Amino acid sequence: MDARNDMLRLLNSRREGFSLEQPFYTDPDFFKLDMELIWYRDWLFIGHDCELPKPGSFITVQIGDYPVVLVRDQQGKINAFHNSCRHRGSRVCNTDKGMAAKLVCPYHQWTYELDGRLLFARQMADGFDKSQFGLKPVACESVAGYIFICLAKEAADFAPMRAMIEPYLKPHRLSEAKIAFESTIVEKGNWKLVWENNRECYHCAGNHPELCKTFPEAPTVTGVQGADSDPEMLAHWAKCEAAGLPSKFRIDPAGQFRATRAPLLRDAVSYTMTGKRAVKKNLSDSVSADRIGTLMHYHYPTTWNHILIDHAVTFRVLPISATETAVTTKWLVHKDAVEGVDYDLAELTHVWTETNDQDRRIVEENAFGILSPAYEPGPYSELHEGGVIQFVDWYARFIGPRLADDGRPALRSVA
Amino acid sequence: MTDLGLYRHLDQMAPWNDRLQVLEVIGVSDEAPDVKTFTFRSDNQTWFRYKPGQFVTLELPTPDGPLMRTYTLSSSPSRPFSIAVTVKAQAGSIGTRWMFDHLKPGSHVKAYGPNGDFSLHSHPAAKYLFISAGSGVTPMMSMLRWLNDCAPWTDVGFVNCARRAEEIIFRKELELLGGHMPGLSLGFMIEERSSREGWYGHMGRIDAIRLPLLAPDFREREIFCCGPDPFMRAVRGMLEAAGFDMTKYHQESFAAPMVEEIPAPFAAPDSVAVPVEAATPIRFALSDVDAECVAGQTVLQTARASGVRIPAACEFGLCGTCKVKKVSGAVEMSHNGGILDHEIDDGFILACCSKPLSALEIEA
Secondary structure, eight states: OHHHHHHHHHHHTOOTTBOOOHHHHHOHHHHHHHIIIIITTSOEEEEEGGGSOSTTEEEEEEETTEEEEEEEOTTSOEEEEESSOTTTOOOSOOSSEEEOSSEEOTTTOOEEOTTSOEEEOTTOOTTOOGGGOOOOEEEEEEETTEEEEEOSSSOOOOHHHHHHHHHHHGGGOGGGEEEEEEEEEEESSOHHHHHHHHTOOTTHHHHOTTGGGTSOOOHHHHSSSSGGGOHHHHHHHHHHHHTTOOOSOEEOTTSSEEEEEEOOSTTOOSSSSSSSOSBSSOSOTTOOOSOOOEEEEEETTTEEEEEOSSOEEEEEEEEEETTEEEEEEEEEEETTOOBTTTBOHHHHHHHHHHHHHHHHHHHHHHHHHHTSTTOOOOBOOTTTOHHHHHHHHHHHHHHHHHHHHSSSOOOOOOO | OOOOOOOOOGGGSEEOOTTTOOEEEEEEEEEETTEEEEEEEOOTTEEOOOOTTOEEEEEEEETTEEEEEEEEBOSOTTSTTOEEEEEEOOTTOSHHHHHHHHOOTTOEEEEEEEEOSOSTTTSOOSEEEEEEEGGGHHHHHHHHHHHHHHOTTOEEEEEEEESSGGGOTTHHHHHHHHHHOTTEEEEEEESSOBTTBOOOSEESOOOTTHHHHHOTTGGGSEEEEESOHHHHHHHHHHHHHTTOOGGGEEEEOOSSOOSSOOOOSSOOOSSOOOOOSOEEEEEETTTTEEEEEETTOOHHHHHHHTTOOOOOSSSSSSSOTTEEEEEESOEEEOOSSOSOHHHHHTTEEEGGGEEESSOEEEEO
């Protein structure tokens, strides 16, 4: 209650272009509000179609308090359900991923069809109506190989996101790729710090020696402004669009998602120490143009991505607490690419494994310092940190009205 | 619908061939709550050649792919131009529920059979006792209809147990046959009264006291028993306890056993069972138990009969709780989607709906 008012007050009085006040990064009550007003309301990236290859394939995920299971049904459709048995609430699927003929609750063997219908509940009373006790559905959309869910009772319209991102992603055929490797690391920092760090390359030179061998640090590449006056970007877009790859910088009017294609340094084609490709086989049979660089797209609050000629690296952010965030990275390659023949796993994963670890340390140091009672919001570099400013603005713009609308009068706390 | 105008005599027709001809539904009727009879014909040049008491397997084209479901015929081969199955939609049934929702006169279904050994034709005798529970009445009805058409003076004791009076399947027809067949004595037993139908007959569950009341000379009769497994175990137990000659006892289990476990009034005796028909050896490796699987029994039933515990829940091939590794041997399995193809490829079976085709070794 007080947190709600405090948050609203701090948002209303925040200085544009400055980092947020301490409780946004540290306070458990503020974190709860982030969960309720952002994470339980917006579309969230969970994983890839190719992780659910067959009917019965499932993956599970925990979003704050909500355990969710995603499963491919007999018709090939991907469904998401609240992973909580309608009997007494037990988790139905309790592994990260798997294959199941039916979803069977381990507690009392209540058996659900892959479309969520309750098929069998042993020895319930006469007149027990199974049709009333199917798994509760979660809104689920799949676009060009990316699966998104939304926990809200009434999910926001996914169509604008689909319309914008699909043309960029489609040629890369990620729904037919395979995951060569995935890692999940926990960064001891608030999810917004993870994002703020991601949204600028002001820190790259001093922290990311491996990434900087191939990735340009120019803010026109990483940020959200100035790309269309950068001749190098314009030339790259022209070249890629001529090859049939949508490339121009596009951003959703509300700033929640963006896509753009950017060149890599000199003649680099992939994120390796040499800049040479990590995978002999192209990621997609439909994309073979020379030096297409990286297709970058993000969607707040869960994902940023790099899609290259030979592989893709996708990232998923999930908050654990006010001061902990899980970051899952997946390296996708052509489904027929063979480890040890077409690619060396260590080489494929080296640059981003190092980069992730470097980012983790930066974020943790950032979080550590913010805990100081002497911390106060500091100014972002407009030149280099336009992306961070945009992210914080998006956050304030999304959570502010939801705080105010939630039926509670937003009273000022009486000091 | 097939043109019924062209009437032929039996000698102008050929027996139905399941590889060549599908079945066509010509009738659907209600028998009791959640029980329907589906009547099928083939075409006008085909008749059905089978023994009363045999079963057919229907291939039901559900959206999740074809489901194979085995049902005893309730019709009699003495009326060879059509066949009928009488089926109960149990809680959780998929196949039967699909039939209820989709089979209408004019629908076509692929079928296999008829098959099976559970028939008085295989075990002719002077006197019979047909003892059944619930929809286990269907093979009995097939046999009784045949007797009524072909040997109406036969001495038959007919006992059927049901939960409630209104759930007794074919009750009216049985009472009618009682008037036609001088040697038929009917006995019904229900478990609980209901407000829907009055009852003045036997109440309770069949046991060593009630069996002689229903069929005083049961020791002199060839006994055919069909119903849920616990019911058949109970009947078997009381017959064995009464010193009955078990070579004259025959049982047929359901394709889809009832979900409700009826606690057997008698524990299974320490296997003094005389093998009824050919028995198949099953070795339960982890328990170090060697068992015999009576014809028609599932791996799960054999496990239970020999004191090996395999966890199970639905017992109709849906929930997968009874999934066990088959180390060696072959089974026929009629599951309801509770096991994945790759699990089958890896040698797993669902014990509740697998019957041995050869000697087996099971990891249980």
